Each structure stands twice: as C-alpha cells, then as structure tokens.
Amino acid sequence: MRGPVATALGTLTLRGRCLVAAGLTLLVLGVLLGERPLVQIAVFVLALPLLSAAAVARRRFRVASRRTVTPSRVPRGAHADVRLEVTNAGRGTGGLWLLAESVPAEVGPSPEFVVERLPAGETAALTYRVHGTRRGRYRLGPLRLRLVDPFGLVLRSIAGTDSAPLVVVPRVVPLGAGGPAGGHGGGGSGARRSIAVHGEDDVSTRAYRHGDDLRKVHWRATARTGELMVRLEERPWRAQGTLLLDTRARAHLLARGHAADVRAADAGEDAPPADSLEWLIEAAASIGSELIGRGATLRVVTDARELSPSGHADGLTRGELLDRLAGVSPSRLTGLGPGIELLTRLAGDGAVVALLGSIGPDEAAELVRARSGPTTDLAVLADVGSWGDAGRGRGAGGAARSELAPQEGAAAVLLRAGGWQVVVAGADQSVAAVWAHLGRAGAAPVPLREVPA
Template sequence: MAAGENPPGPAGARAPHGLRSGLRGLTTRGRSFLAAGITAALCAYVFGQDALLRVGVLLAALPLAAALLLLRTRYRVAGGRRLTPHRTPAGQEARVHLRLDNVSRVPTGVLLLEDKVPYVLGPRPRFVLDRVEPHGYREVSYRVRSDLRGRYPLGPLQLRLSDPFGMCELTRSFNASDLLTVVPQVQTLPPVKLPGERAGHGDTSARALALAGDDDVIPREYRQGDDLRRVHWKSTARYGELMVRREEQPLKARAAVLLDTRHLAHRGTGPGSSFEWAVGAAASVGLHLIERGYRTRLITDTGRSVPTAGSSVTATAAEAGGLLLDELAVVDHSDGGGLARAEEALRGGEGLLVAVVGALDDEQLDRLARLRRRAAGAVVLLLDTTTWAGLRHVLPNTPDAVFAEQQKLLRRAGWTVVPVPAGASLPELWRSADRTDEAGPYRDEVRA
C-alpha cells in the first residue's frame, strides 16, 4: 500500500502566501458573500447608512474567517491505495481501495477525497467523508475498466477541505501513486503436440527426467542437511568419506514467440484490429508454452528480445507469465519495414519457434523462410489481413492466390502454417498445429 502524509495547514512563517491560497480557495458561495459584503460597505459609505455597513462587514468577514479557519487547521492525515489486481485483462474491471488515516489528535471536518485517474479508465472518483475521529480511518473503493491495454497511472490522491458553511475549499495532494497494468486478453489453448519436441534441445523437462532419472550417477561429498537416504555407499567406501548422489537438474525446453509489430503488416483500428489480435495471440501462446515448461522469450520485428522469468530455473510460471504480459501490455506498432533485426535476435538454439505475423511481401517471406533453420520446429500464425480490411466482403468468391502461395512457400521451408482470418478462434487454430499422427491438418500439410 502506498502511503503519504500531508498536513493541510501552512507553515506559520508563510502566512501571507497562505492567505492568498485561502482567497484562491473561496467557492462560488464564498466569493458571492465577499462581493456582496464589499458592495454593501460601499453603498453604506455613499448613503451614510451605518446599519448597512455592519451588514456588509458581516458578509465580507464570513468567507474570510472561513478561509483563515481552514488555513490554521493542522490535523494530519495519511492516505494509501491498494489495487486488486495489479494486472487486469483488457475489458475486465479492477478494484481500487483507498484508505485515509487521521494520525492527529483532533477530529477532522468534512473531507472530499478525489483520486486522479486517466479518462480511459472512467470518470474521476470522488468521495465525501464525514468526521474522522482521532487515530481513526475511513476506507472506500471504486472500480476501473479499460478496453485498451497499457500502463495507467493512478494518483496522486487529492484531499479537499471545506468549512461547515461551504465558503472555502482547499486542495492538498499526496505524493504516492500507483500503476495499473492492463494486459491483453489471454485464451486457454488446448494441449497439442508441437513440432520440435522430439529434437534434442527441444525436449520437455518430463522427457529429460525420464531419460536421465532423478539422480545423477556422479556423487558429491555430504553436506549438512542432505537426506541420508541419498547416501551412495559404494562411493563412500571408495573415498573414505560420506558421499551422496547429486540431484539431477531437469533440462528445460526452449521456445521463442516472434511478434510482428510492423505498422504496414496490419489492418484495422482499435481492439478489433489485426494488430491487437496478434498481441493477444502472442500472450496466449507465450503463457501456454510457459505453463508447459518451456523457457520462453518474446522477440519482436525490431529485434527486441525479452527473456521471461522462465529463463531462470528458480522462477515460477506466474513470474514468467507476468513479465511476458507486462511487455505485451505496452507493445506498439513499429515503423520498421522488415524482419531483419528479428533474424539477428534469433541466434538459434530454440527448440520451438512460434511466429505471429501480418501481411508479408516477397522479401519478408524469404526472411521468414530462413528463420525456420534457427529452430528445431516452427509454427506460424499467418494473418490474412485482407479479411480485417473488409476486402473479402466485397468479393467473397474470389480466392486470394497470393496468400495461398505464401502458405505453400512457408510449408516447403518447413513451417507449420496456420492461416488466420478475421474473427477466427485461437484455440481452434491452435489445434490445427497438432503434429500427432492422428491430426488431420498435419497429414494434409505433408501431402501438400
């Protein structure tokens, strides 16, 4: 919880500045009373009416007294904010919890609490808090929602003080703020057998353990805390000291997800564009591979390589997925025209390469075909961007010969090609990448 303290009252040495601040904080009612009081005083001077002068002084003194009262109010408050959750998928709500603590020995008056949020998350929340007792607190919450992924700042929290008559209102801000990360929507993918799993560096951890066993045959010296059941008695007798069997570190399958962010490669705008579909597909595929035990990294056409926490043996799948989603939450179009830098970033050694690409010209098609040699297995989600542009609705019976030819060339290069039209279901498309003997699409692909 982010917390901060801010005494509403000014320092005594800066009274003139505080008085100006109080005058600027006069509400419409306070300014009206002050203007009416000054006008009454001038009329009393012109017409010589003492009773009207007393009324004018009273009207003018009331807002000034309210401003001075607020300026001399010195109760101290602390504010905090808590997000549930910190990461939320696009289109879903997150809840923001606010807490205000009165850390002074005097009760507060009526407080107006306001949190600053970007307009894409909804209207700015405002709460009216009644009197808060000494060392007491108040808790309120509100909901935010965005259809657009990204990182959005929340805060700083603002506190408005008001006098009982509503003549003056002063605003104080806390320093603490938080970030809400809106990530792409993730779909659960079915488990399928992917190309490259039978390669030596593409084995899953389960297969590596099945081949190597849980114990290494090379012993090491006994260390305090080792399980005595792991004592290797033959080595103990040979070396003359207690030896235990070394634990096998399971091998990790490696995978890379290539995301095509080129502006020229995508069609459509907003959440329904081909680019947003590609980002969501990269997030779904990346999380799916991490959950299956792959050490997964994200690569874009700009050459940016983002190793997830799955690259570390000690990292959890949740940490790996969190890093992947954080990166995809802020990824944007690139002005680059090709996949050359992505080819440099793929240094090889990946057991599996999954590419999510948009429209390709001849040069990028050749580069993508060459990328196949840098991985043991490769799957490409080839977006038919003409369906996002609405061109197929004009000529629905005209086949796209160029798109069909690109699929054939990539299949000849060794890619498992999955064509993606607009509105397609990613889980259904993912099933077509199945490389088992019973998978019909794969057998058709080999015959082609």
C-alpha cells in the same frame, strides 16, 4: 510569491467568489447611495468567505493512506477491488474531507468519497472497483484531499504521494488439444529421446529443404525414394519454443482513445481484442502458456528486443510471460530485421511460432532465409484489414487496406514454399480456433521442434 490575500482568494469556490462579488457590489452601492445598512450588509457578506478561508488555511491535519488491490494482477476484461484505508494521523478531529482517488482513465473513473469529522487515530475504510479494460501497467493514486468549510465557500486541495500498482495482463485463452503437436509436446528440461535407431540403413531421415547442410544428405534413402533426403543424427534433446511477436505500429490498425475503452468495458470479459496488435499479444500469451505447460523452454522476441526471463533462467515462466507482455507497446520500427536477427541467435533449431501483422514478400523471404531446420515452423498472419472492416481499428484508409490483401497473400505463399505452416487470422476468429486450424493445416500434426540439451 503569492501573499496571504491572494492565497485566500485562490481557495474560494465558485460560490465563494460569487459571494465576494455580491459583497463588493453592495459595498459600492452603499457608498454611492449613502446607505449605511447596505455597507453593513456588504461588510458581513465579504467577511464570511474571508473568515472561512482563514479558518481553512489555518487548519492543521495529517492524513495517512494505504491501498490493498485484490488482485494486483488481472487479465484483460476482469475486475480488481481496491480497499483504501484513510487514517487521521493528526491530533484533532478532522473536518469535512472530500477525497478523490487518482485512477487512470483506462481502468475506470476516479472515485470520490466524503469523510466527515474523523477522530484522531481513527481509520475510514473505503472501497472501489477498477476494470482491466486495456492491457498495461498502471498506478492507482495518489489520494487528493480537499478541505471545505461548512458553507462550501472555500476549498483547499492537497495531493499525497503514495500509490499502488495494478497490472492488466493479456487474457489467456485455453487452446485445448487440437493444435500443433496435440498433447505430445512433452519433454521438460533434460528429457531425452532418440531420433535414430541402430544401423545405418534405419537412420531417421526427412526431405531436403533449401539451406540444409549437403553433408547430411543420406544417399541410400535418396536412391530409395527418388527425392533428396537428409539424415537426422542421434542427439539428446530438450523441448524449446520461441515466439516472434510483430509489434510494429505500421503493421497494425491500432485502436486508440477513451471511446474504445468504454466499448470494451461495456462488452464485458468476453470482449474481443481492440485491434490486431492486441489480438497477437493475447495469442502470444495463450500459445506461450500452452508451450510452457507442455514443458518447453520458452523465449519471446519482438521486432526490437527479447522479453528476457528474470535471473539466469533459460526461459520464461508463465507469470513472467504475462508480465512482460503487459508492458509491450507498439514500436516505431519499419522492418522485422532486428527481430529476425534475435530469432536466429536465440531459437537455434527450436520451434518458432511467428505472430505477424501486415508483412510483405520481402519480410517473408527474410524469414525463410533465416529459418531452415528439421521440422516446420508456424506462422499466424493477422488479416489487418479485417479489423478496419469491423470498425475496431484505425490507422489505414480504404485504399491502403485494399493493398494489404495481395501483400499478405504473397507473404503467405512464400512462407509456405519455405516450409512454414501458415494460418491467416481475422478479427472474427478466436486464438483457440486459429491454433486448432494450425494443427489441421498439414497432413499430420506438427510436433514441437526440439533442440539439443
């Protein structure tokens, strides 16, 4: 346990320590040389920091702080203003207070303030700004209070316990009406439409796909067209969409470090995502918001888990979608198997939009086996190597990047052969451009698949 002398010496600043060293030197010289004036000066020099330390140590104070973050939830690239109210809750007037707010490096430097002689019961309002450079959940605070003496010889530091949340959510890009289904996704919960008309001869049909139930083959349409056709029965429908988000660290080139945050902050609100994973997360936010806006019930699964809605709701709201995506981090899984199992259980016959990093033919074949239905599913494959070429990501060397392109190409071919509509996205492409390209990828716009209510 530290004694009072050790505690006092521990509060000395560099200036105070230098003064103590100078005083000890004068004291030794004065004793050795027999010079009494030097000894007197040494005693004065030594007494000044010690008395200052004792005065600061005995000072009693109570400080209360409160933060207001506006807004407390910002998209990546936007600012939030923080109002910090510091109240002197003690009985006496405060001295010279040096205040430092603890702020995560991802949202900006830690601000510092000086408050001098704040009367008892009074409040000082301080403001600073944070920048949502990187998506995530952060805590602003606690406040660190440093007391100093008028000579700057002694520094006493005390940290509070209070803090305030800040959530940096993915940026949502307006997608417009040029993507799959255009503006015809419609159909909120409970909406109904008939996909068959009266009469066996006029029943709606489509081409047979691998995995379809042979009991649904419509033989008259098959004989008429010369191709194997399956029947679509009349059922009540409810629009639904499911996103599959690939968050595996091994499937992306991840940008790390403070330098990446500084570059993004300098680029402003229009800065592109730092790496392929962040690009896919912003794509999930934008596409998911688009589907919710069309009235679809949205489910989101990653390679490891579902981003569950609150309560007993069937799907995510727009706010819940962004909040859940704000907390997504790279996973250590090597395969998509757990995510595909979740997708099979949750999506049913609903529309699926798969947002994938670097995948191989085996994973593409697994997706094809898991998904077969009446309409085309959508897949966005991130050209992970393009992020390395653009200098935005790291995690794979040149040899590894040279192997990515053939694998991604083979995966795209397998998905298309299985009935998926596929687009490859590079680092220089926007989410809106990729979404519009998905709408042009087929012979006709692909409608949102619907599932029975």
